[in-house]
């Protein structure tokens with residue numbers, strides 16, 4: 001495969017980093033075997049920037065996202081969040097800090113949200129955990145959040161299990177926004193949704209991002225999702241970032257052989 005200059009993408013990034021990962025190595029151990037999931041990966045995300053991670057299944061996208069979020073300790077390398085070395089911190093202060101400043105939106109809201117809870121309880125929960133506001137302020141904040149993701153106020157008392165997939169992903173987004181994070185990490189945010197609602201959720205994520213100074217890390221194997229939502233893209237292959245640069249450039253002029261293969265496999269984007 002052709003060698004690609006990975007410093008290229010770094011030049012295109014101007015603002016101070018919110019996340020900075022340097023030379024990460026992550027190994028999984030199972031049944032006496034070591035599986036290297038990240039092999040010397042470096043990536044930084046600027047305040048307010050949207051970065052996409054793309055690559056085939058097993059390439060290490062989720063592992064990188066989870067390592068950035070303080071959930072998997074790398075065997076080598078460093079992650080800083082707004083200048084603080086995450087893995088030099090003990091786990092409790094690390095989770096507390098990230099819980100206030102970074103939120104996750106999962107692939108399938110039906111399995112990530114408790115079906116028995118009401119919509120209001122789900123959105124309020126991070127505020128309670130982080131002890132943000134009084135009871136009355138939390139109630140007002142939940143109402144404002146539901147409105148900001150286009151959900152009617154009366155859904156607040158509905159159980160989560162009564163909602164459609166698209167409505168649930170809106171709830172997940174409202175919950176993620178509750179703590180006013182600096183970054184949202186969205187792991188395949190639309191892949192569990194009907195095609196008809198995927199575009200609505202992508203629009204909503206874009207709108208929400210534009211109205212706050214929110215950084216975004218989007219994990220997807222779908223170049224169309226990455227193209228729509230992100231400014232820069234890191235292409236992952238076999239635990240490494242093989243290409244990094246502006247999303248438009250990667251889409252229009254992929255340099256790495258693997259990126260070309262990835263783009264060619266999307267029927268509507270065949271060149």
Ligand SMILES: Nc1ncnc2c1ncn2[C@@H]1O[C@H](COP(=O)(O)OP(=O)(O)OP(=O)(O)O)[C@@H](O)[C@H]1O
Pocket residue numbers: 028029030035036037055056057058059060061062063064221
């Ligand atoms: N908990 C785990 N234990 C052992 N191996 C794991 C674990 N999680 C991931 N792996 C392995 O690490 C590698 C990277 O997996 P990862 O889930 O990060 O890839 P991915 O690009 O996000 O894939 P997908 O798109 O399927 O989610 C794969 O080889 C995977 O099998």
